[in-house]
Amino acid sequence: MAVFGEFKKFVARGNVLDLAVGVIIGAAFGRIVTSLTESIIMPLIGWVFGDVDFSNFFVLLGEIPADYAGDRTSYADLKAAGVAMLGYGDFVTQLINFLIVAFALFLLIKTVNRVLDEVQAKQKAAEDTAAVPDVPTDPQLDVLKEILAELKERQGPDVPPTSQFI
DSSP: OHHHHHHHHHHHSHHHHHHHHHHHHHHHHHHHHHHHIIIIIHHHHHHHHTOSOGGGOOEEOSOOOTTOOSOTTOHHHHHHTTOOEEOHHHHHHHHHHHHHHHHHHHHHHHHHHHHHHHHHHHHHHOSOGGGOTTSOOOHHHHHHHHHHHHHHHHHOSSSOOSSTTO
16 A cells, blocks of 8 residues: 555656656657658658658568569568568658657757746846746745845844855
């Protein structure tokens, strides 16, 4: 029963739920990128190079069995027959998927960093972040600033600081 209680406590943490939401959104984003790659980008690349289906780009490494009656240009059929091949067409498709996801994440992180830098600059400029409505505030930090100001007032100008943080 103790394990269940620990598990419940673990799941109740906010960061676990945030992680779960991130994984779900990431999976959905991955499907969107896959669809974009397979339905739009790869057909355009295939049109430029003269072939729409990159999945059938492969190099035979072994012999095709003599009794094989399937399509000799189909990667899936040859693979099912046990023929050794390098399927570089699928690799190219997956590489393009990766590059799209990596570029999208780069743009996302770049935007988030820019917004965070702006917020931090506003926080540094504001004496009391709680008084400025467009600056996110940390209530604990605001209380600590109030305590610090009160301590400075009580000490007076002639009394040296009692702590290196004051």
